[in-house]
Amino acid sequence: MTRSELVQKLSHGTLEINHAQAHEIVSIILDEIIHAVDSGQRVELRGFGSFFPRERKARMGHNPKTGEPVSVSARRIMFFTAGKDLKDRLNGKKAEKRWTDER
Numbered sequence: 001m002t003r004s005e006l007v008q009k010l011s012h013g014t015l016e017i018n019h020a021q022a023h024e025i026v027s028i029i030l031d032e033i034i035h036a037v038d039s040g041q042r043v044e045l046r047g048f049g050s051f052f053p054r055e056r057k058a059r060m061g062h063n064p065k066t067g068e069p070v071s072v073s074a075r076r077i078m079f080f081t082a083g084k085d086l087k088d089r090l091n092g093k094k095a096e097k098r099w100t101d102e103r
Contacts, residue, residue: 020064037078054079060098 001009003026011022033051036043042052058074082090 045083047083049080049082049086051078051080052078 007019007022007026010025011019017025024093033043037051037053040053042050044050053076056075056077061070061072062068063070079095088094
């Protein structure tokens with residue numbers, strides 16, 4: 001699902017909001033997640049999963065084409081861990097009903 005598909009589903013759902021309002025809601029939520037993770041915080045959405053930053057140390061890698069060693073600098077990455085309900089749904093198990101939508 002893309003961002004625009006999410007906005008469309010939100011605006012065509014049971015809530016009485018238009019496309020512009022749905023776009024603003026999605027933007028605010030995603031911006032807040034990005035801001036929190038960027039500042040080093042963990043974002044946990046119960047039943048869905050957690051987003052958090054991880055540090056990757058500098059290391060020596062290699063160029064897969066030539067095999068020559070390449071220095072890879074340290075960096076921060078965003079990491080996602082799926083919640084129990086999401087993992088259960090992905091593995092065909094009936095998850096505990098917490099959400100109000102019927103899927």
